[in-house]
Amino acid sequence: MDREWNDSQPIYRQLRDRVVAMILDGVLKEGDPLPSVRNVAAEYRVNPLTVLKGYQELVDEGLVESKRGLGMFINAGARTLLLQGERQKFLAEEWPRVSATIQRLGLTPEELLDAANGQKSKSAEKNAAETTGETKKEPEK
DSSP, X not given: OOOOOOTTSOHHHHHHHHHHHHHHTTSSOTTOBOOXXXXXXXXXXXXXXXXXXXXXXXXXXXXXXXXXXXXXXXXXXXXXXXXXXXXXXXXXXXXXHHHHHXXXXXXXXXXXXXXXXXXXXXXXXXXXXXXXXXXOOOOOO
16 A cells, blocks of 8 residues: 555545555455554554544445454455446546547547557566566667
C-alpha cells in the first residue's frame, strides 16, 4: 500500500479504498486475512481507531468478516461484488468525462484501440525484458 495520504478524503476512507484496490488486483483473495489493525496503524503512522473505521466500512459493505480472536478475513464473492460496484461507479462518474474528452479530441475507436494495444505491447516487452534480465539499448547517435 502507498504511504502517502491526500487531503481530498478522510484517511479511513483512503485505507478502505486501498484494501478494495488490493482485492480487485488479486493481492488479497477470498479467505485471506487483512493485515492487523495494529500493524497497519504502526506502519502508516495512523491511529488504530482510524484503521478500524476503514475496516468497519468493509465489514458494513459485506466484503470482510470479523472472526473473533482471529482477525478480519475477505469474504467469498467479495471481488465479484466489488467489480459490479466499481463498474457501475466508473460508468456513472468517470465515463461521462472520458467520453466527453474523446469526443472533444475527435478520437476514433480505432485510435483508442491502437493506443491501448500499444500500451499492452510496451508493458509485455518490459515484463519480458525484466524476466530475462535484458534491457533495451537506445541506438547510438
